[in-house]
Amino acid sequence: MCSTGVTMNNKKLYFSLTLIVLLLAFGAWLAIFFQWTVPQARIATSVTSNSSGHVAALEPLFNPPALEDAPKSIREQVMIGYKIMTETQKYASEYVGNDLACTNCHFEGGRSKDTLSLVGVGAKYPAYRNRREYTADLALRTQGCFERSMNGKAPAPNSQIMQSLLVYYQWISKGVPIYSNPPWLGVPHDLGIDSKADVAAGKKIYADVCSRCHGDDGHGTLIAPALWGDKSFNDGAGMHRLRTFSVFTWRFMPKSGPILTKEQALNVAAYAHEQPRPKYMATHPNKIKRVIKLPVEAIK
Numbered sequence: 224m225c226s227t228g229v230t231m232n233n234k235k236l237y238f239s240l241t242l243i244v245l246l247l248a249f250g251a252w253l254a255i256f257f258q259w260t261v262p263q264a265r266i267a268t269s270v271t272s273n274s275s276g277h278v279a280a281l282e283p284l285f286n287p288p289a290l291e292d293a294p295k296s297i298r299e300q301v302m303i304g305y306k307i308m309t310e311t312q313k314y315a316s317e318y319v320g321n322d323l324a325c326t327n328c329h330f331e332g333g334r335s336k337d338t339l340s341l342v343g344v345g346a347k348y349p350a351y352r353n354r355r356e357y358t359a360d361l362a363l364r365t366q367g368c369f370e371r372s373m374n375g376k377a378p379a380p381n382s383q384i385m386q387s388l389l390v391y392y393q394w395i396s397k398g399v400p401i402y403s404n405p406p407w408l409g410v411p412h413d414l415g416i417d418s419k420a421d422v423a424a425g426k427k428i429y430a431d432v433c434s435r436c437h438g439d440d441g442h443g444t445l446i447a448p449a450l451w452g453d454k455s456f457n458d459g460a461g462m463h464r465l466r467t468f469s470v471f472t473w474r475f476m477p478k479s480g481p482i483l484t485k486e487q488a489l490n491v492a493a494y495a496h497e498q499p500r501p502k503y504m505a506t507h508p509n510k511i512k513r514v515i516k517l518p519v520e521a522i523k
């Protein structure tokens with residue numbers, strides 16, 4: 224009796240011990256499982272995959288730093304770059320052939336979002352502009368704007384003007400991840416409407432809406448720069464493209480608050496496009512000839 228009782232108790236004891244060991248093991252496994260998977264899940268939600276299956280960085284944030292927060296070693300160049308952008312006539316006079324300043328198109332020296340923004344260009348370049356023909360860095364893009372938008376001459380890459388602008392672009396791009404393709408950069412290719420431009424309707428919109436700031440003759444006033452004529456950008460400028468002018472106008476003009484419909488913006492752009500302006504003359508080669516070519520298989 225007694226011996227059977229002891230055997231029964233031993234069996235119960237073994238059973239309970241096994242159960243405790245199993246529970247402990249399960250507990251430990253649970254702890255390890257959650258410690259390892261929870262942070263992984265967070266990382267997984269903080270990156271997004273693009274269509275090609277590559278893991279892309281977070282959507283870039285528009286948050287340009289204050290100029291005076293630039294580190295001491297670059298602060299003076301940042302400030303000079305900003306002055307060149309905003310007071311181009313004064314600080315880069317020898318390279319300018321009209322009455323414009325960079326900031327007339329890149330508002331607030333490119334530091335605004337509601338403009339042809341330059342915040343993040345430091346993370347976008349050097350870039351392929353057209354794989355078949357040439358690549359471009361920011362010096363080349365800046366030379367293009369001097370020659371075309373400013374109807375002037377291209378400053379050399381090793382000039383102080385160019386170097387200060389490059390430092391400035393880099394500083395206002397702080398925090399934008401390289402190649403993150405900020406959505407606020409550049410202009411959309413067109414307004415996405417099919418209507419044909421009506422120049423006569425555009426002339427009326429100009430008189431009704433634009434002339435009070437840009438002048439009856441489009442040559443500019445004290446409050447707004449020239450849209451055509453000798454004091455404006457030349458016919459090689461990006462703004463001379465119908466689509467750039469119309470998108471810019473639809474999104475940002477009048478400066479006091481945009482009001483035009485897409486059709487009206489297209490019409491006024493077509494009217495401006497017909498007005499006389501300086502002819503583009505190249506002062507430096509801005510298409511780099513592609514000399515080295517790789518076989519197609521090498522770049523797949």
Ligand code: HEC
Nearest residue numbers: 326327330432433436446447448449450472476477478479
């Ligand atoms: C309230 C005044 C005002 C009105 C109205 C206005 N603009 Fe402007 N526009 C400006 C100012 C100011 C700038 C320069 C912005 C700067 O330097 O920050 C500018 C810049 C521009 C530029 C780029 C610089 C240049 O000279 O090429 C274009 C293009 C332009 N305006 C087109 C138009 C068109 C088209 C209209 C009419 C639909 C219009 N604007 C109406 C004030 C105005």
Ligand code: HEC
Nearest residue numbers: 323324325328364365368369372408409410456461462467
């Ligand atoms: C008349 C308007 C105008 C003026 C003035 C102007 N730009 Fe531009 N700029 C443009 C346009 C339009 C683009 C092309 C935007 C696009 O299509 O992506 C551009 C592009 C650029 C870019 C490349 C931006 C990008 O996102 O790829 C830089 C850098 C630049 N400009 C610098 C300057 C500097 C520096 C000045 C003054 C010396 C200047 N611009 C004056 C209209 C202007």
